[in-house]
Amino acid sequence: MxxxxxxxxxxxxxxxxxxxxxxxxxxxxxxxxxxxxxxxxxxxxxxxxxxxxxxxxxxxxxxxxxxxxxxxGKDKTDYHEMLYEGYAPHGVALLVETATDNPTRTVANVRMHFNKAHGSLGTSGSVAFTFNHVGEFKIKNNKLDIEELELELIDFGLEEIGEDIEGNIVIRTPFNEFGHMSKALEDKGIEVITAELTRIPVNTIELSEDQANEVLKLVDNLEQDDDVQKVYHNLK
CATH class of the missing domain: 1.10.10.200 (Integrase, N-terminal zinc-binding domain)
Known part of the structure; x- marks a missing residue:
């Protein structure tokens, strides 16, 4: 018990x-x-x-x-958005988005996580090109006709539309169309569950279970860092 x-x-x-x-x-x-x-x-x-x-x-x-x-407020913290790029073990690409009031501390911590996992922190531009920066909206599927919705939203930057495993509708737009799509959904009275800027890998890498666990351990350690906002990878 x-x-x-x-x-x-x-x-x-x-x-x-x-x-x-x-x-x-x-x-x-x-x-x-x-x-x-x-x-x-x-x-x-x-x-x-x-x-x-x-x-x-x-x-x-x-x-x-x-x-x-x-x-x-006067005592507000001055956060800086920083993007770090690198490779996890077995050649898996990682992007690490951070928001920090101390970039020196943050880069040291991020490098430490990569080194401990036998990965490598890269330079700016070394990994980002392998991801598409997109806007992603998740909306409730209140008996909406997806094909009809697709036609309604095509002029507002719609790039992809589909359903997730929970039955919600997922809409993706290019990064620079995020605002247009957000306004269109708002004007149409469509309830948005989440609205985020995210990064989708162009290609993915398939590994064995043990190798994948090594990568996911690094991802988890990075996500636990207080300065880290999001971690993206191209592990299948």
Whole structure:
């Protein structure tokens, strides 16, 4: 009985850790969005996107409001967005997006994670070309006709449309069409679950289970770093 409790407790703490990490990531995104476009989501599309994603991970409204106020305050933290590129073991490409108030600390930590995993941190441009930078929207499939929706959105930068394993509709656009698509979905009254800028690998690499676990361990260690926002890889 004690063992079952320990497993449940471990799972519970893991869920809390994941939630805390999500809240921290979105808090930094809110900070950056407010500094770039102001605190009014009606006039700041990046902030609207942050608020949508905050709802998706059940981030309390008061925490969102506190993050906005903090970004406007005199004692606000000055975050810098930095992108690191490199290779995990077995030639898997990695992109690491960070938001940091101390780039020197962040690059040292990222390099340490790569070195410990026998990977290598590369120079700017060494890996990014192997990923497409796209906008991705997930919307509720409230009995929508996907083919009809595709025709409606084609003029707003639609590049791909399909369904995920949960039955939600996933829409992808080129990076520079993200704002157009966001406005189109809003104008059409379509409920957006998440709206993100993401990176999709052009090609993927297939590895054995043991090799893949080595790569995923590095990805997990990077994701646990407080300065890291997202990690992308081309592991199949």
């Amino acid at each position: 004690g063992r079952i409790f320990e497993v449940r407790k471990s799972t519970m703490f893991a869920r809390w850790d994941k939630m805390a990490k999500q809240f921290t990531r979105i808090g930094k995104e809110i900070d950056i969005a407010v500094k770039q476009g102001g605190p009014d989501p009606n006039n700041n599309s990046a902030l609207r996107r942050c608020i949508i994603n905050a709802k998706a991970v059940n981030m309390p409204k008061d925490r969102v409001e506190a993050a906005i106020k903090r970004a406007m």
